[in-house]
Amino acid sequence: MEYLVTSAEMKRCDGNTIEHFGMPSMVLMERAALACAEELIARDKKLKEAMRPFGPVPPANRTLVAAGTGNNGGDGLAIGRLLSQAGFPVDFVLLGKEEKCSAETAAQLKILENYGYRVMRKLPEREYDIIIDSIFGIGLTRPVEGSFAEAVEYINAQDAYVLSVDIPSGIHGDTGEVMGCAVQADVTVTFGFRKLGLVLYPGARYAGKVLCADIGITQEGFLGEYPRIFTWNKEDRGFLPVRLQEGNKGTFGKVLLIAGSRGMAGACELSAAAVLKSGAGMVRAVTPESNRVIMQTALPEAMLTTYEKWTPQAEEKLREACAWANVIAVGPGFGKSPEALRILEAVLKQTMQPLIIDADALNLLSEHRELLDELIQRQQEPETRRELILTPHPGEFGRLAGKKTDEIQKEAAALTLEWAARLQAAFICKGARTLVGSPEGRLYMNLTGNSGMATAGSGDVLTGILAGLSAQGMHAFDAACAGVYLHGMAGDRAAHKKSEYGVTAGDLTLELEALFPELLKKLQ
Numbered sequence: 001m002e003y004l005v006t007s008a009e010m011k012r013c014d015g016n017t018i019e020h021f022g023m024p025s026m027v028l029m030e031r032a033a034l035a036c037a038e039e040l041i042a043r044d045k046k047l048k049e050a051m052r053p054f055g056p057v058p059p060a061n062r063t064l065v066a067a068g069t070g071n072n073g074g075d076g077l078a079i080g081r082l083l084s085q086a087g088f089p090v091d092f093v094l095l096g097k098e099e100k101c102s103a104e105t106a107a108q109l110k111i112l113e114n115y116g117y118r119v120m121r122k123l124p125e126r127e128y129d130i131i132i133d134s135i136f137g138i139g140l141t142r143p144v145e146g147s148f149a150e151a152v153e154y155i156n157a158q159d160a161y162v163l164s165v166d167i168p169s170g171i172h173g174d175t176g177e178v179m180g181c182a183v184q185a186d187v188t189v190t191f192g193f194r195k196l197g198l199v200l201y202p203g204a205r206y207a208g209k210v211l212c213a214d215i216g217i218t219q220e221g222f223l224g225e226y227p228r229i230f231t232w233n234k235e236d237r238g239f240l241p242v243r244l245q246e247g248n249k250g251t252f253g254k255v256l257l258i259a260g261s262r263g264m265a266g267a268c269e270l271s272a273a274a275v276l277k278s279g280a281g282m283v284r285a286v287t288p289e290s291n292r293v294i295m296q297t298a299l300p301e302a303m304l305t306t307y308e309k310w311t312p313q314a315e316e317k318l319r320e321a322c323a324w325a326n327v328i329a330v331g332p333g334f335g336k337s338p339e340a341l342r343i344l345e346a347v348l349k350q351t352m353q354p355l356i357i358d359a360d361a362l363n364l365l366s367e368h369r370e371l372l373d374e375l376i377q378r379q380q381e382p383e384t385r386r387e388l389i390l391t392p393h394p395g396e397f398g399r400l401a402g403k404k405t406d407e408i409q410k411e412a413a414a415l416t417l418e419w420a421a422r423l424q425a426a427f428i429c430k431g432a433r434t435l436v437g438s439p440e441g442r443l444y445m446n447l448t449g450n451s452g453m454a455t456a457g458s459g460d461v462l463t464g465i466l467a468g469l470s471a472q473g474m475h476a477f478d479a480a481c482a483g484v485y486l487h488g489m490a491g492d493r494a495a496h497k498k499s500e501y502g503v504t505a506g507d508l509t510l511e512l513e514a515l516f517p518e519l520l521k522k523l524q
Ligand SMILES: NC(=O)C1=CN([C@@H]2O[C@H](COP(=O)(O)OP(=O)(O)OC[C@H]3O[C@@H](n4cnc5c(N)ncnc54)[C@H](OP(=O)(O)O)[C@@H]3O)[C@@H](O)[C@H]2O)[C@@H](O)CC1
Pocket: 014, 015, 025, 028, 029, 032, 068, 069, 070, 071, 072, 073, 075, 100, 102, 135, 136, 137, 138, 139, 140, 141, 142, 143, 144, 145, 148, 165, 166, 167, 191
């Protein structure tokens, strides 16, 4: 588990490390600088080794430090000093008024002066091989303009390898927004914790490769008041549902998947396949009779309950199917027909099993507010509350919340938590950085996945995975976090083989198979 921090959370942690634990801020700065310098020295060594067979090694890289007056600039000046002492030819330029320098940055200037370095006040007209971007870090408070914007353009126009210190200058630390203009980095070395602006788009694109350096700012610095958002990374793999050696297909759960409509068999098939590939024991699909042949041909492992018109017999068949299941998922390719509405109504009112609501089932809730209100009311009462997962993308979320899609995207974290609490549910807001909120206020941000997953049917696969994990006994929030994580990992495997252009939703279910052995091997 890893925290992703806002600028304010990071500043609080920095401040506590200095004030509460007594770590001098110049020590932190020196360690930050060393981490960046070491990265560049290692790169230089690798480049030279690669070039050695081809003749004399060229001289060291000409380097420019572009420093602002805040502590980010102080880091940059220290990096330049360390690189110069390691043999790099380094130029320094200070942007902004010297009298605005923070105490630490002023101290770094003094050290440079003592060693006899000259610090320019204007950007030089020459080309560099390496540029250290240390104009602004997490202290950026407003759009970048004037001479600062010129400096950003100057850096971007050069054919240099750019290392951004902590965060590319111009990127908002909390939102990843470009504040007017921003440096395009090749590598960003950040300190202590990854900032949200480095993982959210477009900031993630500007940051290049992100390295998180340990400079002695640790979780203790939060003094028990931890950041709001966490993620999982490669080290996390203990979240798979426990698999009983003696288990039978009942042990691993029975999923009732209500999906597909006339001409939309694919959503049902993709989702049902993902249920089975996630380890669930059985899946029964409730789908229109017209999908029978396709379903039985494509996925003979799935059982079927079909319907045509909504009759008392159809209602009875649905009731029986619901009684059979441990988990119900409703929505992929479901349509918004009168039959679909009656089925959703019956599921909401007559069942208590864990429920996953996706796609058109969410749209039906948006259009029939009385159903949504009743669901909210049931979830607020402990006696009628069930394990619940909702999986809207921002468009569906907007319809549910009565907001525009861009309003949802701007306030995604707060709104996700608000709706998780309202529905006492694991609330998944899907996107390039999917969020999962819990009713207690936990917020998971997913970092797996890629643009190849922005393809029809990929959400249907996620619903299948969520249902499969829930059927194996995982609670809603755990299943939701694990589900989006695995879904993205499957997408990453698929993109690795086919590129982001070639990924289809069917590839995601195929890659799930290969993913589990890999995760299990790492667990041993
Ligand atoms: N001590 C520590 O804890 C450690 C901190 N570390 C490093 O410190 C960095 C944070 O430092 P920081 O807080 O000094 O902020 P930073 O990003 O350098 O900039 C602030 C300056 O920019 C100015 N300014 C802002 N926006 C502007 C704009 N649009 N246009 C023009 N000016 C603008 C702002 O001016 P003001 O808003 O006051 O007018 C202020 O002068 C962090 O990212 C990391 O690299 C590491 O060394 C590890 C230990």
